Amino acid sequence: MSLTTMGQQAKAASTVLSQLDTQTKNQALMTMASALEEHTDEILTANAKDMTHAKQNQVRQVMLDRLLLTADRIQTMAEGLRQVQTLPDPIGEVTQGWTTPVGLQIKQVRVPLGVVGMIFEARPNVTVDAAALTLKSGNAVILRGGKEAIATNITLADVLRQALVSMALPADAIQLVHDTSHETADELMQLTDYIDVLIPRGSAKFIDLVVQKATVPVIETGAGNCHVYVAADADFKMALNIIVNAKTQRPSVCNAMEKLVVDRQIAAEFLPQVQAALQPYSVTLKGDATAKAILPDIEVAAEADWGTEYNDYIMAIKVVDDIEGAIAHINRYNTKHSEAIITNNYADSQKFTKAIDAAVVYVNASTRFTDGFEFGFGAEIGISTQKLHARGPMGLTALTSTKYIAEGNGQIRA
Amino acid sequence: MSLTTMGQQAKAASTVLSQLDTQTKNQALMTMASALEEHTDEILTANAKDMTHAKQNQVRQVMLDRLLLTADRIQTMAEGLRQVQTLPDPIGEVTQGWTTPVGLQIKQVRVPLGVVGMIFEARPNVTVDAAALTLKSGNAVILRGGKEAIATNITLADVLRQALVSMALPADAIQLVHDTSHETADELMQLTDYIDVLIPRGSAKFIDLVVQKATVPVIETGAGNCHVYVAADADFKMALNIIVNAKTQRPSVCNAMEKLVVDRQIAAEFLPQVQAALQPYSVTLKGDATAKAILPDIEVAAEADWGTEYNDYIMAIKVVDDIEGAIAHINRYNTKHSEAIITNNYADSQKFTKAIDAAVVYVNASTRFTDGFEFGFGAEIGISTQKLHARGPMGLTALTSTKYIAEGNGQIRA
CATH class of the missing domain: 3.40.605.10 (Aldehyde Dehydrogenase; Chain A, domain 1)
Structure with a gap:
């Protein structure tokens, strides 16, 4: 026919x-x-x-x-x-x-x-x-x-x-x-x-x-190159919990985390904790030069990594100077799906949710919630990453x- | 650049x-x-x-x-x-x-x-x-x-x-x-x-x-091949008023009327009144065989006419057996812009507004109101004829x- x-x-x-x-x-x-x-x-x-x-x-x-x-x-x-x-x-x-x-x-x-x-x-x-x-x-x-x-x-x-x-x-x-x-x-x-x-x-x-x-x-x-940005004022325990959940609970789906963005002020203290938390899940870590200096055994991320949705047990780490750096990096490489900030700073939470261009912007929660059922719609046709x-x-x-x-x-x- | x-x-x-x-x-x-x-x-x-x-x-x-x-x-x-x-x-x-x-x-x-x-x-x-x-x-x-x-x-x-x-x-x-x-x-x-x-x-x-x-x-x-359907129970005076307004007030725009659809029961009585009402505006009338039989001096509409937006002092007339015929004709040829029914029958008004596939469906009003300012939006980017x-x-x-x-x-x- x-x-x-x-x-x-x-x-x-x-x-x-x-x-x-x-x-x-x-x-x-x-x-x-x-x-x-x-x-x-x-x-x-x-x-x-x-x-x-x-x-x-x-x-x-x-x-x-x-x-x-x-x-x-x-x-x-x-x-x-x-x-x-x-x-x-x-x-x-x-x-x-x-x-x-x-x-x-x-x-x-x-x-x-x-x-x-x-x-x-x-x-x-x-x-x-x-x-x-x-x-x-x-x-x-x-x-x-x-x-x-x-x-x-x-x-x-x-x-x-x-x-x-x-x-x-x-x-x-x-x-x-x-x-x-x-x-x-x-x-x-x-x-x-x-x-x-x-x-x-x-x-x-x-x-x-x-x-x-x-x-x-x-x-x-669908396509989700999702970031979690851990700001200087983040609760480390909460941040680690969210990273483990967003990265490892179901890495093949579009709302899984692909990139960790970390504030320079806390990178040296926080990144080894991230590595330890993800170790049981055999997550391959990649990172920029700063991250590599802190975690010497990880791979160096190539430019192409920043735009890639791995859908796998792989995560790349970007160290930024401040929240403006985080926003600029995320808005440049994201697929407009789901992005999260982990912070206890009120002004930063406001700035991030306002400036990030994505379908769903989270404060202190896992990106994995971007889902028709989790949102309470009782059904899901898909997750739109366009604006119209x-x-x-x-x-x-x-x-x-x-x-x-x-x-x-x-x-x-x- | x-x-x-x-x-x-x-x-x-x-x-x-x-x-x-x-x-x-x-x-x-x-x-x-x-x-x-x-x-x-x-x-x-x-x-x-x-x-x-x-x-x-x-x-x-x-x-x-x-x-x-x-x-x-x-x-x-x-x-x-x-x-x-x-x-x-x-x-x-x-x-x-x-x-x-x-x-x-x-x-x-x-x-x-x-x-x-x-x-x-x-x-x-x-x-x-x-x-x-x-x-x-x-x-x-x-x-x-x-x-x-x-x-x-x-x-x-x-x-x-x-x-x-x-x-x-x-x-x-x-x-x-x-x-x-x-x-x-x-x-x-x-x-x-x-x-x-x-x-x-x-x-x-x-x-x-x-x-x-x-x-x-x-x-x-934009594109507007707009119809006015005059049902058997229409108030003729109201219908004529609306037809003259929708057709002649500004024929070059997308919400102007292009086609008149008339119920067979009233065609012989109503169409000569339409012709008389439009006569001062030099509107060229075309029609199907039934309309032509009633108004012998009009042109016969070709198949291509039914889908054409004239944007001019031209109007084609289609005579239908009943409201189902009107709905079928309009949904087949319209550009999903603005369509009107003139009727005093409650059930027909409900049926028409529900069944017609268009951005705006009117009961007893001119199609010319499809406009951001007339709708009270204070501005108009355009008139969308798509559904998304x-x-x-x-x-x-x-x-x-x-x-x-x-x-x-x-x-x-x-």
Whole structure:
């Protein structure tokens, strides 16, 4: 099926979806959850096929882990659908309203975006998550997952579509691109007539590629070269706790810490404590010349290190003269994701939060909290690192737009 | 000067601007207003040069009118700056805030976008408007105006920049691209490292081109193929009033009416009244077969007419069977700008406002109200016809983003 046809179908479905009441959407989510459970065997069979291919193609172990489904994981997906059902429906919210001098009653109402395109890599749970969140927010979705998970994704999409049909809802609310060639991804990125927003999920390199190629509006997600700045007035114990958490709790994710920035005044005393605290986690340390002078056994960081998101047990250390130096370094190299200052100085905490250009700026807390669930949104579409439309963890409202409704009684413009 | 250099300078200036208090920004706007008045002669001299060139190049009269400055028009620009000074500053607004279960105090704060790129055509007042609105919202701006107004724009930008310098503010808050070749426009559209958002102002064709070429996020503005749907239960007098206003008050603008959609039940009675009402304004009428049967002297509309924004004294008439037909026709051909229903039927008014996909949907009012000033925003950057970030008339807040500030006392993620 051509992407244009899929786009037309998605558009038609989105018109129906945009007008569904919350109750109907919630019933659909519950039906989808039960359908996943009922078709567990079918989904596992398809997943086994993907796993066999992946192993034949010598896919890395970490990728295999992401690809693998079990009865428990399918159960978790179903529970995810039921959880989305409990979230408040953003559609129909009146975000503001007023009456103009000529008596026009204007209200701004939250509406669905229309058709959402998602391009993602191996994890099949994204298929179910994305379907749930777009449905709850009244959008149609076109999913284009990675080739490794194609058999699993086809089965998942079919099961979810059948669930919609059983409720007399349009199956095309959820469509999966079966052809996983690069060409279909490229075509999807250009489908401006039908897709209202494209959300790519994957590596920083992949997202950059999408931004370059897409003519459909893109919400950039993900890349996180996150810094923790330990100021001269920091509580060392708190700082060490946060560094260990931010660096080692889950180093592969985008809100993990990648860089330590330390005030020169405390570097000689503090850095050996950092090294000792991270030693049990086998974190490879790199540093600038000052850091290297204090910790002689660490590597010297290259210029390229400062802009790199390692996503691994690696951390680079930059020593700065003062908070201005810290701000300048971070704003130069960060990816606008999550940045933290550890300090007991009030003025510095104010200066840092005001001057740092990032989606989330922390004072005395771990960068790991940048997450839709930790923020209390009950869901996460991704973490936006751009400034337009949505910034930071995105919940359901990131999948909405607004429209103005202006009610009059014959007003004309003078 | 290279655009990369300009981008770097804009970025540096934006860091300063983002931290200015409202009082300082307001003083800058007042200083800029006075500077325009003081340099009136210089600006008029530059403008005379542009006018001479434009006449030599046989630029159309309507274009010449837009290009021409007079002492009065410069005075109006200065007053515009003073008016922006009176608007509330959106920066620093706390849009929401809460405390998470682990005690993180999160607030979402309104911040500038950073660097705004504006590409526009002949009107030099856009230079001053854009500079005022971006400054008030804490953004740096890179302006790229049309070649016809280049001498005027250079002088205006210089005067405004000198005003900033006199206040010890960064001149690079306002930069103008002097090279008006297509290449610089193309390069500006790709300057993702430095520009946070691009706002093109101009014809629908020009904006489409920008959307195709730009890798910088774009806010689409402008194109308006606006419909007025007169339902069976409409008050004819009100409907005629609104049609005359929406079609003829200012046909060249994007919120002017382009298409009349009429319910079949009333077409035979109502359409001759429409023709009579528009007759004094010499509006060329086109119509589908049914309309043509009722008004034999009108042209037959071609398929291409339904999607065309005439921006002229031309109107096409479509006769539909019912409200569903009206909704289907409008959603198929509209540019998502402004659409109106004229009716006294409550259920139809609800159905129309819910189902129509547009930035502003009217009941019993003229489409001409889609305007930042009419909406009470006190300013207008443009009218967004896209669904991401901003939709409909854009005031100062459309030039802002948000960031989260999360204050803790040592929280780490479990």
